[in-house]
Amino acid sequence: MTAPVRHLISISDLDDDDLRHIVARGARFADSGRPYPQTLDGDVVGIYFKRSSTRTRTSFSSGSLRLGARIVTYQNGDLQLATGESLEDTGDILGRMLDVLVARTAEPTADLRALAARSRMAVVNAMSAEEHPTQALTDLTALQRHFGRIEGLRVLYLGEGNNTASALALALTRFPGTELHLRTPRGYGLEADYLAQAAKQAEAYGSTVTERHDMDELPADVDVIYTTRWQTTGTTKPDPDWRDVFAPFQARAELWETSPGAVFMHDLPAHRGEEVTAEVLDGPTSIAFWQAEHKLYSAMAVLEWCARGRITETAAPDETPETQA
Structure with a gap:
């Protein structure tokens, strides 16, 4: 990864510039269409959903692939969390193997903070009990x-x-x-x-x-x-x-x-x-x-921001832009 890890667990994790950047970047993906820049080429994104999902799960899976990443998917019960391993230990291990983890728990947001606590990977809240950022x-x-x-x-x-x-x-x-x-x-x-x-x-x-x-x-x-x-x-x-x-x-x-x-x-x-x-x-x-279609474009913007930071908006859609730290 070429930028510091950024978590998106709450809207409050974004400063004003990042909030506006993600919105603008998502709109740019929607306006530009294919081919999408391969800004996540070489990255691996984990998709962990304990609860049912059509739009959010598909958008982050499809968005990862469209930006050049590979995905690993987990169902409820696949991880050793089911046998009592702590969230912190799970996050520590996954962070040694993944670049981004997109997680829907429908449980307290604090659980996602625990997953991110010792992690080298970015953690994205795909819906917790309190917030759906x-x-x-x-x-x-x-x-x-x-x-x-x-x-x-x-x-x-x-x-x-x-x-x-x-x-x-x-x-x-x-x-x-x-x-x-x-x-x-x-x-x-x-x-x-x-x-x-x-x-x-x-x-x-x-x-x-x-x-x-x-x-x-x-x-x-x-x-x-x-x-x-x-x-x-x-x-x-x-x-x-x-x-x-x-x-x-x-x-x-x-x-x-x-x-x-x-x-x-x-x-x-x-x-x-x-x-x-x-x-x-x-x-x-x-x-x-x-509106639901924009889940894809927004997911791509979130993934890119988490893994690469703010991407310059001047690059052509089929080019890999420079990153801003």
């Missing part, structure tokens, strides 16, 4: 390409304050003039630490983040209406009547009466008739599946 980077990349900017965008987020919402709050509030309006069912909001950090960032960057637990007095003329599945991957809800609590927060066509220019976003998978109606998900305002 690569989803937020995908979303920012899609927003940048669709609107031509992120600054000043107004986003209405509906539903559970889950790991996608946490990452989005940490990312979006670092762009001046943005507004993130979170409408979450009572008892299912953002974790207090994430909301507090996002609010602190909003004050520093001149953005706005608010959370309410009702659907009254919704903001008008938002740019984006965003939701996620109500049953977050790898989790269950203790309340047997939770669907009744969530029902008012469904993304349905009436929301566009006061925001006719809004696009619809969803991190997928979607459950038509629950968090979103088929009319909205499959309708003309939806960019959800186009």
Whole structure:
């Protein structure tokens, strides 16, 4: 590897320049198309998913291969973690053989920090219990390409304050003039630490983040209406009547009466008739599946940043650019 190891375990691991670089680099991959630069030629990327995944796993596997890396895949139970080996020891060993490890645990983010503690490899959080940072980077990349900017965008987020919402709050509030309006069912909001950090960032960057637990007095003329599945991957809800609590927060066509220019976003998978109606998900305002395509471009940008640092944007798509430390 030609640059220091960089972990992406939380959006907070990125400084402002790195955050903007990854978004811009992902957009460049999307705009340039094939052939992609072989910037990861000679690297080996581990793909470790304890939980199911379609988009994230495929994007990081495909992205690694498209940039010239080789991949090693692990299923749940393949590693000696299943027999009691510590996360630190596992990370130490994998770091002697891999350049990057992309891991989805759906467990505390601290587990990924432990994997990275003694490691020579970069560790990428492909979704932990608290945060889904690569989803937020995908979303920012899609927003940048669709609107031509992120600054000043107004986003209405509906539903559970889950790991996608946490990452989005940490990312979006670092762009001046943005507004993130979170409408979450009572008892299912953002974790207090994430909301507090996002609010602190909003004050520093001149953005706005608010959370309410009702659907009254919704903001008008938002740019984006965003939701996620109500049953977050790898989790269950203790309340047997939770669907009744969530029902008012469904993304349905009436929301566009006061925001006719809004696009619809969803991190997928979607459950038509629950968090979103088929009319909205499959309708003309939806960019959800186009948004999902950006998982590939964003994953490539993340992998490259972790293994090589910031790549100069002036290089042609079929050339291997110089790196910046």
